[in-house]
Amino acid sequence: TKFGNYGGQYVPEALMPAIDELTDAYRRYVLENEDGFMDEFRDRIRDFGGRPTPLQRAEQLSARYGVDVYLKREDLLHGGAHKLNNALGQVLLAKYMGKERIIAETGAGQHGTATAMAAAHLDMPCEIYMGRRDINRQRPNVFRMRINGAEVTPVDVGRGTLKEAISETMRDWATTVETTHYVIGSIVGPAPFPAMVRDFHSVISEEIRAQSLDRLGGLPGSVVACAGGGSNTMGAFAELLDNEGVTLYAVEAGGSSLTVDEEAGVAPHSASLSTGEEGVLHGARTKLLQDSHGQIMESHSVSSGLDYSGVGPELSHLVDTGRVKPVTVGDDDALEAFHRLSQDEGIIPALETAHAFGFLEAVAGPDGDGSVEFDEPIVVNVSGRGDKDLEAAIEETEKR
Numbered sequence: 001t002k003f004g005n006y007g008g009q010y011v012p013e014a015l016m017p018a019i020d021e022l023t024d025a026y027r028r029y030v031l032e033n034e035d036g037f038m039d040e041f042r043d044r045i046r047d048f049g050g051r052p053t054p055l056q057r058a059e060q061l062s063a064r065y066g067v068d069v070y071l072k073r074e075d076l077l078h079g080g081a082h083k084l085n086n087a088l089g090q091v092l093l094a095k096y097m098g099k100e101r102i103i104a105e106t107g108a109g110q111h112g113t114a115t116a117m118a119a120a121h122l123d124m125p126c127e128i129y130m131g132r133r134d135i136n137r138q139r140p141n142v143f144r145m146r147i148n149g150a151e152v153t154p155v156d157v158g159r160g161t162l163k164e165a166i167s168e169t170m171r172d173w174a175t176t177v178e179t180t181h182y183v184i185g186s187i188v189g190p191a192p193f194p195a196m197v198r199d200f201h202s203v204i205s206e207e208i209r210a211q212s213l214d215r216l217g218g219l220p221g222s223v224v225a226c227a228g229g230g231s232n233t234m235g236a237f238a239e240l241l242d243n244e245g246v247t248l249y250a251v252e253a254g255g256s257s258l259t260v261d262e263e264a265g266v267a268p269h270s271a272s273l274s275t276g277e278e279g280v281l282h283g284a285r286t287k288l289l290q291d292s293h294g295q296i297m298e299s300h301s302v303s304s305g306l307d308y309s310g311v312g313p314e315l316s317h318l319v320d321t322g323r324v325k326p327v328t329v330g331d332d333d334a335l336e337a338f339h340r341l342s343q344d345e346g347i348i349p350a351l352e353t354a355h356a357f358g359f360l361e362a363v364a365g366p367d368g369d370g371s372v373e374f375d376e377p378i379v380v381n382v383s384g385r386g387d388k389d390l391e392a393a394i395e396e397t398e399k400r
């Protein structure tokens, strides 16, 4: 249950029966493939999800940066983001466990959408908790969840973003564990969630490995992925961790500034890996944005999916060991990268994903700082498409 000194199960006693039951089910079905569970997961993520996703060369970006850039197209997975890998895996597992109801939290709405789709696909009732603020800034996804038959429950406490939505979902789960499974949206939460979510998303790096060896004649030199909770990052890294020759970059939201207003207890960014301190949030010990009193600070990002004060415990450990390099990209650079990928490559990325492209530009672009020598070829994980962000991107760009 631990990644170094991170991870663990810091949950109320009331949740331990559910956690123990899930730990047992994870071992039997995911790790040991009991009853052919993982075979069925792979069949469904292929036929319903549309795996494998392409590994596509980005011609214009490769020319712009003078290095080979490849895109792992998780934006082409059914639903428009990597989120379905984990949502389908967990909803299928809930079915094998004999659960009758699905609940989940969401911020950007991609995880909520993926869970609603997977629940509809597997004929399970579904309720999604979503912060009021996020409901207002990710409306297309709220419509999709409802049209897929899920109940979307607004969360009005606090700032009405992801942190409160997760707490509210955990509160529900504490009283409904007998019949309900909580589909956590990232590699966060008490064990076994971080390892289980990583294992479902590891199909991404399995495919990157196979496609790279098959088409590029070797493993990638670098893999770049944006990190909110960390699931698309760990999915893209998992099967490559032992290959030291592959440099791994986790790109966090630098927001509007990395300077924290201690008094207000607010961080104008979401850079938990780069600036966070060790603490406990949502059941796991990990790196968190906290003030000098140890209070968890509100985070900020132009993208809902990266707007989270914590990060997965496994990523915190990999940053401490040096295996993963954390970098940050601010709101402005992410918005520029959003438009650049759309115009240069014909792909409108999710604002979350745009942060990964902002990193390439900041290093290797015409005004790049050359802060790293990229090992080639570079694979960027395109975690999602930007349909949900069109209005926000236009508004934000006009403001600047």
Ligand SMILES: Cc1ncc(COP(=O)(O)O)c(/C=N/[C@H](C(=O)O)[C@@H](O)C(C)C)c1O
Binding pocket: 081, 082, 083, 105, 106, 107, 108, 109, 110, 111, 112, 162, 185, 186, 187, 226, 227, 228, 229, 230, 231, 232, 233, 304, 305, 306, 308, 350, 352, 353, 383, 384, 385
């Ligand atoms: C397209 C896209 N790319 C990246 C992320 C960051 O989440 P991780 O992959 O778990 O770091 C997200 C996160 N989305 C979550 C959601 O849709 O609910 C997010 O808000 C939280 C679950 C972290 C996303 O939608």
